[in-house]
Amino acid sequence: MTHIDQRLTLDIADLSLTLLDDAPVASEWLRDRCASYHTKKTDAAASTTLAVRRNPDFVMGADMLVAELGDAPGSFWIRGVDFIARRRRCGLPVEVEAHPEAGMAGILRWVVSALLLEQGGLLLHSMSYSYEGSGIVCAGPSGRGKTTLARLLAQQVTLFTDETTAIQRVGDAVVAHATPFAGELGIVSGPASAMLDAIFLLRHAPQTQVRRLSAAEAVTQLLGCTFAPLRSGVWMNACLEAVEHLARSVPCYDLCFRPEVNVWETLQDACHRTVPAA
Amino acid sequence: MPAIGPCRRPEIAWRVIDGEAVVVNPRSGLVYPFNPVATRFWELADGTREIEQIIEQILEEFEAPHEDIERDIAEFLQMLVERGMIALPA
Numbered sequence: 001m002t003h004i005d006q007r008l009t010l011d012i013a014d015l016s017l018t019l020l021d022d023a024p025v026a027s028e029w030l031r032d033r034c035a036s037y038h039t040k041k042t043d044a045a046a047s048t049t050l051a052v053r054r055n056p057d058f059v060m061g062a063d064m065l066v067a068e069l070g071d072a073p074g075s076f077w078i079r080g081v082d083f084i085a086r087r088r089r090c091g092l093p094v095e096v097e098a099h100p101e102a103g104m105a106g107i108l109r110w111v112v113s114a115l116l117l118e119q120g121g122l123l124l125h126s127m128s129y130s131y132e133g134s135g136i137v138c139a140g141p142s143g144r145g146k147t148t149l150a151r152l153l154a155q156q157v158t159l160f161t162d163e164t165t166a167i168q169r170v171g172d173a174v175v176a177h178a179t180p181f182a183g184e185l186g187i188v189s190g191p192a193s194a195m196l197d198a199i200f201l202l203r204h205a206p207q208t209q210v211r212r213l214s215a216a217e218a219v220t221q222l223l224g225c226t227f228a229p230l231r232s233g234v235w236m237n238a239c240l241e242a243v244e245h246l247a248r249s250v251p252c253y254d255l256c257f258r259p260e261v262n263v264w265e266t267l268q269d270a271c272h273r274t275v276p277a278a
Numbered sequence: 279m280p281a282i283g284p285c286r287r288p289e290i291a292w293r294v295i296d297g298e299a300v301v302v303n304p305r306s307g308l309v310y311p312f313n314p315v316a317t318r319f320w321e322l323a324d325g326t327r328e329i330e331q332i333i334e335q336i337l338e339e340f341e342a343p344h345e346d347i348e349r350d351i352a353e354f355l356q357m358l359v360e361r362g363m364i365a366l367p368a
Contacts, residue, residue: 216300216311217311220300220311223300232304233288233289233291233302233304236291236302236304240292240302247295
């Protein structure tokens, strides 16, 4: 089995991440799923290093992830089932202690979530795509139809992901980025991004219909789609701020949908006419 | 200074958006959207006001029968205390 070289740099959602981890479980994911995110850019100062130490005696944690943001700028602490990641402050490496079998995707997803949050961004449980230059995010917890929708729209759009979208603030605008964290569809599209023009909060229903959400409704629903440890008050407050900015910057819609091809027309219709805010 | 009335617990994450609070209880991980009256109660429950003062303030700001507001706030406060989101003065 191929191991990662000593140092590998990934570019995810404009975040440069340099990994130091030679565990087979890490190299497998990075080789098979994440290759398109490898980069040759070697600006060490601009890259966040993840130094992973594999510990065979790692004591596994509870199922629930615990995390907190620290007082120092850029500091955080994340305790997953099979890893602990911490950064003492901005500019320092993220130190990760992990079980030898801990997957790199799970670790990286939480670290990316923390790094995005520092910039007022987010990771969202969502499928996303671009169409004629517009970025569209369709968000929802597991079972709400992200993968179903991705399958239905795959022929019409440039699919970013069926599972995890990175959201970043760029001035007053919001950008949606593809990530390598794929869902059931198992397709990693490679790096891609677009200015975000609409967010749909998904749910299955007998009839397809769309309704514009108020900012408060959108925030309530979007919170359930974030990668945030709900039990962390400080992290959740930062997340609330980021979600409010998102809900105020981008029109958000409730999308009840029946899995059929005409959902595409409903999405296009909502994006091209002004559905009044609630 | 010790609280003289109901006081939001500091670990609760919340934000008022267009007059409606979205409140996250880290103990349960549940997200609560509050209506405008509940939001106003939540904002005023910072430990510096007795419950009667809060009710008076809300009565001044919202058009609703006194007894309805009093009953609704009593029920709401009980729910918040049971869920560990608000502390009552000792």
